[in-house]
Amino acid sequence: MMRRLGKIRDYAIEKMIFISGIAAIIFVILIFSFLVREGGSFFGEYDLKNFILGHFWYPASDPPRFGILPLIMGSLVIVLGAGILAVPLGVMAALYISEVAPKGLKDLLKAGVEMLAAIPSVVVGFVGMVTLVPFIKTAFNIPTGLTALSGCIMLAFMAMPTIVSISEDAINAVPWNYKEGALALGATKWQIMYRIILPAAAPGIIAAVMLGIGRVIGETMAVMMVTGNAAVIPSGFLEPVRTLTATIAAEMGETVRGSSHYKSLFAIGAVLFVITFIINFIADTYLHKNKEQ
Amino acid sequence: MPAKNKHVITTEKLNLFYGDFQALRDIDLAVSSHRITAVIGPSGCGKSTLLRVFNRINDIVEGVRITGKVFHGSDDIYGPDADVDSIRKRIGMVFQRPNPFPLSVYENVVFGLRIHGRVDKSVLDGIVEESLKSVLLWEELKDRLNRSALNLSLEQKQRLCIARSVAVKPDIILLDEPCSTLDPMATLKIEELMVELKTKYTIIIVTHNMQQAARVSDDTGFMLLGDLVEFGKTSQIFTSPKEKMTEDYITGRFG
Numbered sequence: 188m189m190r191r192l193g194k195i196r197d198y199a200i201e202k203m204i205f206i207s208g209i210a211a212i213i214f215v216i217l218i219f220s221f222l223v224r225e226g227g228s229f230f231g232e233y234d235l236k237n238f239i240l241g242h243f244w245y246p247a248s249d250p251p252r253f254g255i256l257p258l259i260m261g262s263l264v265i266v267l268g269a270g271i272l273a274v275p276l277g278v279m280a281a282l283y284i285s286e287v288a289p290k291g292l293k294d295l296l297k298a299g300v301e302m303l304a305a306i307p308s309v310v311v312g313f314v315g316m317v318t319l320v321p322f323i324k325t326a327f328n329i330p331t332g333l334t335a336l337s338g339c340i341m342l343a344f345m346a347m348p349t350i351v352s353i354s355e356d357a358i359n360a361v362p363w364n365y366k367e368g369a370l371a372l373g374a375t376k377w378q379i380m381y382r383i384i385l386p387a388a389a390p391g392i393i394a395a396v397m398l399g400i401g402r403v404i405g406e407t408m409a410v411m412m413v414t415g416n417a418a419v420i421p422s423g424f425l426e427p428v429r430t431l432t433a434t435i436a437a438e439m440g441e442t443v444r445g446s447s448h449y450k451s452l453f454a455i456g457a458v459l460f461v462i463t464f465i466i467n468f469i470a471d472t473y474l475h476k477n478k479e480q
Numbered sequence: 481m482p483a484k485n486k487h488v489i490t491t492e493k494l495n496l497f498y499g500d501f502q503a504l505r506d507i508d509l510a511v512s513s514h515r516i517t518a519v520i521g522p523s524g525c526g527k528s529t530l531l532r533v534f535n536r537i538n539d540i541v542e543g544v545r546i547t548g549k550v551f552h553g554s555d556d557i558y559g560p561d562a563d564v565d566s567i568r569k570r571i572g573m574v575f576q577r578p579n580p581f582p583l584s585v586y587e588n589v590v591f592g593l594r595i596h597g598r599v600d601k602s603v604l605d606g607i608v609e610e611s612l613k614s615v616l617l618w619e620e621l622k623d624r625l626n627r628s629a630l631n632l633s634l635e636q637k638q639r640l641c642i643a644r645s646v647a648v649k650p651d652i653i654l655l656d657e658p659c660s661t662l663d664p665m666a667t668l669k670i671e672e673l674m675v676e677l678k679t680k681y682t683i684i685i686v687t688h689n690m691q692q693a694a695r696v697s698d699d700t701g702f703m704l705l706g707d708l709v710e711f712g713k714t715s716q717i718f719t720s721p722k723e724k725m726t727e728d729y730i731t732g733r734f735g
Contacts, residue, residue, distance in 0.1 A: 362579070364575060364577060364579035365579060365581055365582070367537065367575060367579065368575065368579040368580075368581065368641070368644075369581070369591070369595075370537060370540065370568065371535060371537055371568055371572065371573035371575075371645075372568065372569070372572070372591060372592035372595065372644065372645070372648060373564075373565040373566065373567075373568035373569035373592065373595065373596065373648070374565070374591075374592075374595045375565060375595075378595045382591070382594075382595065383581055386582070386583075387581075387582050
């Protein structure tokens with residue numbers, strides 16, 4: 188009797204673990220099919236080409252216009268700017284932490300980077316709103332500080348922890364004997380870094396950058412709070428922009444369920460999903476490359 | 481060419497500590513030029529540590545402390561004016577595990593030249609050919625110079641690492657158990673190469689393989705627990721050692 192109970196328990200636990208294990212995949216499939224269903228039916232009503240390449244996002248006018256090019260450009264400008272700031276800073280920080288910093292400082296910096304990752308994005312957005320936005324307004328003497336630049340700077344902060352910690356792993360994984368070999372030839376610390384360590388860690392660093400960018404593209408709250416949300420194709424960093432994510436978050440509450448507007452937001456979600464999927468795929472490929480070395 | 485039997489490395493009362501642990505004790509040693517000097521002894525006797533003193537690669541170990549003097553020719557290696565990078569350029573090192581960089585064969589050989597500022601393509605090409613010829617790799621690799629060095633065999637990798645050291649034209653090449661990951665045939669070939677190279681360079685080799693020391697070296701030092709127990713001509717050390725400990729070790733009574 189006891190033994191049978193034991194067997195039943197084993198069986199139940201095994202099944203539970205199995206379900207937990209495949210839950211992640213099930214969720215992805217469910218979310219994806221939901222996006223396809225809700226967003227897909229939108230294209231029965233609206234042309235895909237006009238959707239992706241349309242210059243105007245006027246979902247409430249009559250007839251409504253659902254051109255998301257300004258939103259795509261908005262997201263792109265934010266990603267580009269945040270990348271320009273965060274990538275060199277993040278990679279150099281990773282180099283400093285793993286190659287230069289003395290032991291005590293190293294631990295302190297690592298903890299600091301992790302803390303940065305732990306700050307909720309609404310807090311980042313809030314701090315940006317009350318400090319950075321007014322600063323940019325006065326510094327550049329422009330009508331509003333709610334600009335792409337503000338978004339880039341705040342999101343660079345948010346991408347930093349990912350870039351630093353994954354780059355640092357990649358740099359640490361460079362075999363010690365490469366460094367020793369270079370040292371024995373009379374290479375300086377800096378020469379070893381840029382001739383040996385950076386090339387050897389490159390796949391891991393690319394993966395880190397991709398994951399950082401993925402975080403920037405998907406980020407919503409902070410970006411919505413500091414960028415001004417004007418759905419216009421931006422011509423520079425000192426103009427308000429609106430991203431794909433901010434559009435969904437800002438408008439989902441005011442749409443009628445089942446309306447074209449409602450469906451168009453799901454279509455935007457599907458576009459975002461495709462973009463982040465591609466980015467994660469690239470990151471994953473490079474992470475594997477790094478491991479194989 | 482410098483006169484033979486001139487001393488190229490001299491140590492005076494050399495002591496080395498890793499934190500509280502003393503790894504080398506009062507080492508007095510004089511290494512002659514254009515000869516192969518072997519340092520033998522059981523694991524942990526300090527022979528690798530001693531080798532790593534000569535090109536100051538021990539500097540990167542945390543908590544390392546050195547007393548006494550080490551001279552390269554008449555230059556005080558640990559003196560206040562010593563330039564570590566230039567010391568390492570003049571005193572090359574080949575490691576236990578072959579460690580070619582994840583670059584092409586060509587870039588591996590010219591690495592040392594590039595970091596010391598030589599970038600003239602025709603000069604580099606010449607040195608690559610010369611260096612690979614000196615380690616007898618040229619014929620095998622001349623058509624594969626742009627392939628990754630990581631795909632070579634272990635023995636080829638080790639030869640390439642020697643070529644990489646030779647390319648910067650050092651005075652001395654330090655070999656830290658260079659054959660310990662190689663099979664007997666490859667070992668034999670590397671040993672032949674060492675004998676070949678001693679016409680141009682002074683070679684110091686650390687090995688736990690006594691037969692290897694007996695086969696290739698001209699002078700041998702025996703180390704035990706951080707002491708240099710005995711130093712002399714290889715033929716003398718292996719046939720009529722003065723110290724009891726040396727005799728016990730080379731006859732296999734411990735080790």
